[in-house]
Amino acid sequence: MTSNKRTDGREFDELRKIQAKAGVIQKADGSAYFKIGDTAAYAAVYGPRELHPRFLQDPKKGLLRCNYNMMPFSAGERVRPGPSRRSKEISMVTQKALLPVVNLDDYPNAVVDVFIELPETDAGSRCAGICAASIALADAGITMKDMVVAVSAGKIGKNLVADLNGEEEHITDEDVADIPIAMIPSTEEITLLQMDGKISQEELLKAIELVKPLLKDIAEIQRKALKDKFKIDGESK
Amino acid sequence: MSELNVKDKDIVVPGEILAIGMDFLPSYGTYRREDKIIANRLGLMKIEGKVLKTIPLAGRYLPKRNDVIVGQVVDITLNGWIIDFGSPYRSMLPLKDASFDYIAKGADLTRYFALEDYVSAKITNVSSQYVTDVSMKGPGLRKLKGGRIIKVNTHKVPRIIGKKGSMVSMIKTATDFRIVVGQNGLVWVQGEPKKEIIAVNTIKMIEKEAHISGLTEKVKAYLEKETGAKIEDVQVMENDVQ
Numbered sequence: 390m391t392s393n394k395r396t397d398g399r400e401f402d403e404l405r406k407i408q409a410k411a412g413v414i415q416k417a418d419g420s421a422y423f424k425i426g427d428t429a430a431y432a433a434v435y436g437p438r439e440l441h442p443r444f445l446q447d448p449k450k451g452l453l454r455c456n457y458n459m460m461p462f463s464a465g466e467r468v469r470p471g472p473s474r475r476s477k478e479i480s481m482v483t484q485k486a487l488l489p490v491v492n493l494d495d496y497p498n499a500v501v502d503v504f505i506e507l508p509e510t511d512a513g514s515r516c517a518g519i520c521a522a523s524i525a526l527a528d529a530g531i532t533m534k535d536m537v538v539a540v541s542a543g544k545i546g547k548n549l550v551a552d553l554n555g556e557e558e559h560i561t562d563e564d565v566a567d568i569p570i571a572m573i574p575s576t577e578e579i580t581l582l583q584m585d586g587k588i589s590q591e592e593l594l595k596a597i598e599l600v601k602p603l604l605k606d607i608a609e610i611q612r613k614a615l616k617d618k619f620k621i622d623g624e625s626k
Numbered sequence: 627m628s629e630l631n632v633k634d635k636d637i638v639v640p641g642e643i644l645a646i647g648m649d650f651l652p653s654y655g656t657y658r659r660e661d662k663i664i665a666n667r668l669g670l671m672k673i674e675g676k677v678l679k680t681i682p683l684a685g686r687y688l689p690k691r692n693d694v695i696v697g698q699v700v701d702i703t704l705n706g707w708i709i710d711f712g713s714p715y716r717s718m719l720p721l722k723d724a725s726f727d728y729i730a731k732g733a734d735l736t737r738y739f740a741l742e743d744y745v746s747a748k749i750t751n752v753s754s755q756y757v758t759d760v761s762m763k764g765p766g767l768r769k770l771k772g773g774r775i776i777k778v779n780t781h782k783v784p785r786i787i788g789k790k791g792s793m794v795s796m797i798k799t800a801t802d803f804r805i806v807v808g809q810n811g812l813v814w815v816q817g818e819p820k821k822e823i824i825a826v827n828t829i830k831m832i833e834k835e836a837h838i839s840g841l842t843e844k845v846k847a848y849l850e851k852e853t854g855a856k857i858e859d860v861q862v863m864e865n866d867v868q
Contacts, residue, residue: 418684418685418686419684436686436714437686437714438686438714439714439715439716448755490640490641492666496714497754497755497756498714498715498755498756499714499715500714527639527640527667527668528668528684529684529685530667530668530682530683530684530685530686531667531685532640532655532666532667533640533641533666533667534640534641534657534664534666535640535641535664536639536640536641573641574641575641575643575659575664576659608641611639612639612641612642615637615639615668616637616639619637619683619837
């Protein structure tokens with residue numbers, strides 16, 4: 390990349406446009422919608438509820454079950470419905486990203502189910518999924534130490550960037566690294582760190598530092614989404 | 627010097643820093659990390675002197691001793707009935723606590739409570755793992771025959787009941803309905819079909835507007851409009867309860 394701007398005119402450390410809303414699915418115990426650029430995620434939380442099969446029950450703590458699913462029409466090409474190698478992996482990393490904040494000790498023998506559905510994807514879908522899931526968990530009244538925020542960092546050519554979009558992810562004439570990061574904002578603990586591409590150790594650390602303030606901005610948006618749910622209730626009366 | 631970041635009755639979300647400094651104490655729905663007190667669930671802030679706590683706004687019902695619940699019989703065992711009351715955990719209604727009648731060994735338990743019957747019961751015991759026992763020996767605890775079950779948010783139940791039962795007795799008087807409100811968020815209503823819609827709508831309205839002050843007046847006005855004026859009766863009833 391030779392110019393000072395990115396393909397969609399953003400600064401290197403600028404996020405795509407974000408929209409967040411809590412309580413979008415009435416039947417669920419908690420739910421949320423999170424959209425970043427052209428990637429949108431719905432998350433629905435059911436539970437805590439009885440856990441079946443029973444051999445999975447743990448009298449010491451509850452279980453957090455996550456399911457990530459891209460809708461068939463969400464990407465340019467049709468996504469074959471049903472679990473794939475990729476979606477199973479992302480379900481697992483989502484669960485591991487959320488586990489450190491959820492107080493599962495409060496729900497022995499029970500399960501909290503998180504369903505993440507993506508109607509539209511354009512890079513950064515696991516991060517959008519984690520952000521939505523985190524709002525939905527809070528909306529469901531689950532006790533948790535903090536919310537989890539996620540966004541991707543990366544490198545295009547020589548530039549460190551934040552929040553890659555689909556177009557940038559598919560650049561072939563320069564080296565591209567895509568690093569999804571999830572963080573607990575209050576302690577700055579990182580709960581998800583994956584990488585696609587090549588980057589040096591120093592640059593990886595720099596990239597993480599680059600997105601930290603941005604992650605805190607997203608945390609503010611999440612909080613506002615939750616509070617707005619109650620504000621609108623009050624004003625409409 | 628400690629600093630307080632929130633006001634009473636603010637909505638707080640998990641991870642929000644409520645206060646910095648050691649002058650405040652964390653209570654329900656909050657925890658301390660280093661010198662900060664942080665919320666750990668979505669709730670309404672409550673400040674009681676030095677003590678900071680949050681009142682939950684969402685979440686499923688967790689059983690608590692002495693709560694009266696409305697539940698459904700989902701299984702019958704040799705020792706009693708299994709009652710489901712919309713929480714992550716089921717409860718056991720043992721034979722000896724089910725009825726004042728003597729139940730002989732090997733009796734047909736469906737004669738007392740069949741599968742899918744609804745009952746109102748009181749929680750007698752909850753273990754740390756939420757193994758729950760209920761009893762039906764007590765005033766007003768019975769099998770709920772006929773009628774209809776409405777689901778409401780369990781955290782709005784205190785508002786539906788009102789101060790010393792004022793709100794629910796108002797609906798009862800105005801609509802001539804029998805109503806049992808379970809702490810778990812299941813409400814049983816039974817009465818004349820014509821007035822059913824009024825009773826159900828009133829309960830839904832209270833659930834939706836639970837956070838509004840002066841709700842009693844609003845509910846009274848609504849009931850009067852729908853049924854034809856009855857203010858005096860309701861007031862007398864309210865005074866009786868108190």
